[in-house]
Amino acid sequence: MPLTDNFDEYFEVKIPSETTRGQEIQEQIIGLMETFAFSERDIFGTRLALEEGIINAIKHGNRMDPAKEVHIRCGISSEKVLVIITDEGPGFNPEDVPDPTADENLERPCGRGIMLMRAFMDRIEYTNSGNTLTIEKSRSVAE
Amino acid sequence: MTASRRIDVEEVGDVTIASFVDKKILDENNIQQIGSQLFALVEEDGRKRIILDFSVVEYLSSAALGKLITMDKKVKASGGKLRLCSIRPDIYEVFAITKLNKLFDIKDTQEDALQGF
Numbered sequence: 236m237p238l239t240d241n242f243d244e245y246f247e248v249k250i251p252s253e254t255t256r257g258q259e260i261q262e263q264i265i266g267l268m269e270t271f272a273f274s275e276r277d278i279f280g281t282r283l284a285l286e287e288g289i290i291n292a293i294k295h296g297n298r299m300d301p302a303k304e305v306h307i308r309c310g311i312s313s314e315k316v317l318v319i320i321t322d323e324g325p326g327f328n329p330e331d332v333p334d335p336t337a338d339e340n341l342e343r344p345c346g347r348g349i350m351l352m353r354a355f356m357d358r359i360e361y362t363n364s365g366n367t368l369t370i371e372k373s374r375s376v377a378e
Numbered sequence: 379m380t381a382s383r384r385i386d387v388e389e390v391g392d393v394t395i396a397s398f399v400d401k402k403i404l405d406e407n408n409i410q411q412i413g414s415q416l417f418a419l420v421e422e423d424g425r426k427r428i429i430l431d432f433s434v435v436e437y438l439s440s441a442a443l444g445k446l447i448t449m450d451k452k453v454k455a456s457g458g459k460l461r462l463c464s465i466r467p468d469i470y471e472v473f474a475i476t477k478l479n480k481l482f483d484i485k486d487t488q489e490d491a492l493q494g495f
Contacts, residue, residue: 254407276468283437283472286437335477344447347443347476351472
C-alpha cells in the first residue's frame with residue numbers, strides 16, 4: 236500500500252504491549268492533527284478512536300504479552316488522517332461482539348469501544364482476521 | 379504504589395458530590411484508580427446518594443464507561459441512588475451513542491442533580 240505517497244506526513248512505529256507507549260503514540264498523532272489545524276471536534280473523535288483502537292490491540296489482541304508488539308502506521312494530510320493498527324494476537328470477528336446497546340447488554344461494562352470508533356470515524360475496518368484495524372477521519376467541513 | 383486522588387468529594391446534606399479531577403479519563407491506571415475510589419464511596423463509606431460531577435472532563439473512553447456502569451450497579455445494589463451531572467456536549471454524545479443516557483440519571487447542572495434527590 237503506497238501510504239507514503241498519499242500523505243504529507245507519514246510514520247510507522249512498533250511498540251511493546253504497554254498502554255503508556257500507546258498513549259505516547261496517541262499524543263504524537265493528535266499533535267500532527269493540531270499542526271494540520273483539524274477542528275476540535277475531529278480531534279475529539281480521533282483521540283477517542285485511537286484510545287479504543289490501540290487499547291484493544293494491546294489488551295484484547297496481544298493480551299498485554301510483553302513479547303508481542305503493536306504496529307502502528309499513520310498518514311496525515313490537510314484532508315484526512317489514516318491510522319492502521321496491527322496486533323499479534325489470535326484475531327477476532329467483529330461480528331461476534333454483542334451489541335452493547337441491546338437492552339440485555341446495556342448494563343454490561345464492556346463492548347463499547349468499536350461502537351464509539353464507528354460513530355466518530357469516517358471509516359473503520361477490521362482485516363487480516365481481525366488483527367488489523369484501519370481508521371480514517373476526513374477533515375470536517377466548517378459549519 | 380500510592381494512588382493519587384482522582385475525585386474530589388464533598389457533602390451537601392446527605393448527598394455526596396464526587397467531582398472528577400482529570401480532564402482525560404483515558405489512561406488505564408487512572409481508570410482503575412477512579413474505579414476504586416468511586417466504589418469505596420459505596421462499599422467503605424456506605425454513601426447512598428451520590429452525584430458524579432463531570433464539569434472538568436473533556437475525554438472519556440469506553441473503559442471509563444465500564445467503571446460507571448459497575449458503580450451504578452453497586453449503588454443500586456446497596457439501595458442508593460446515583461446521578462450524573464455537568465456533562466459537556468461531546469461527552470454526552472458518547473453516552474447517547476452507547477445508549478447509556480437511558481441507563482444513567484443525567485442532569486444538566488449540579489443544582490438540577492441536587493433537586494429532589
